[in-house]
Amino acid sequence: DISDRVIFPISEFERRGIEDARFVKFTKEDGSPIYYATYTAFDGALIMPKLLQTTDFYDFKIGPLHGAGAQNKNLALFPRKINGQYVMLSRIDGWNNYLMYSDKITVWDNPIMIQSPKFSWEFVQIGNCGSPIETEKGWLVLTHGVGPMRRYCLSACLLDLEDPMKEIGRLREPLLIPNNDEREGYVPNVLYSCGGIIHNDELIIPYGLSDYCSSFASVNLTSLLDKLTGPDRSEND
Incomplete structure (x- = not known):
């Protein structure tokens, strides 16, 4: 039963918690779905943005996000590509909303501020x-x-x-x-x-x-x- 699913910390970077998971049903270009979640790993001193992915909520793949835009908290993935690219919201400076495009879902650079x-x-x-x-x-x-x-x-x-x-x-x-x-x-x-x-x-x-x-x-x-x-x-x- 998916309602019984609990995701626990699995690495040293997560030893003090995994926080603020933003789940989204992502539609791939062939129409098939995959589920992603961006979340914050916390080791007690530092935070690390990470990405979780699954198709069935039984097996999960987890890894870090990279790039100048993969900083701080508040990373949120759009549910489909736009003009052939992945799109992500972020708040890299802690105060404003930014938007980023990427060809690779794990690498995010060139954030542009869209809201203050x-x-x-x-x-x-x-x-x-x-x-x-x-x-x-x-x-x-x-x-x-x-x-x-x-x-x-x-x-x-x-x-x-x-x-x-x-x-x-x-x-x-x-x-x-x-x-x-x-x-x-x-x-x-x-x-x-x-x-x-x-x-x-x-x-x-x-x-x-x-x-x-x-x-x-x-x-x-x-x-x-x-x-x-x-x-x-x-x-x-």
Whole structure:
């Protein structure tokens, strides 16, 4: 049963944990699926971005990611190639969102900044919350923003399908913020997610609460896309 599957640390680089796995069903050019996950290996002092892959969730292949763009946390792979290349979101400097193209899935160079903090609730840093989701309106990306009192909020943006360097729209306000019942925990005042799924025109967002438990929220997809493409959206300057 896949619900019983647990992935444990297997190397010295992971001896203090494997964190923030961003799973994605990737469609290869021949139409066949493979599942990837980018995650952070932590040895107690240093972090290392790594890539996991599987076709059946019984056998796994794991290895490090390389290149100038494979730094820090928040690496998230697009679910298919664009113009013949793999595409990845990243946050190499810890504050801004970047995008990279590569011919090889394990090597990432030449990151280009596509988003920086714009609003008060994200002025400390922004990042992605998992792999982009393909919709007819564009690539839907869940994001997180860190603002005053180190409050982590969840939000969303929309990128162009053929050229994800182009931001179509970004929400001016968060989708989710920690409420009074969600603020206390091992890492307080934090909501965090590593991805969402679409089901029956609803965007389902699982998320962690201050590192002590988890929950989920749902958002009507049509309404969200209308917000991201309508006159009230925020666009990159």
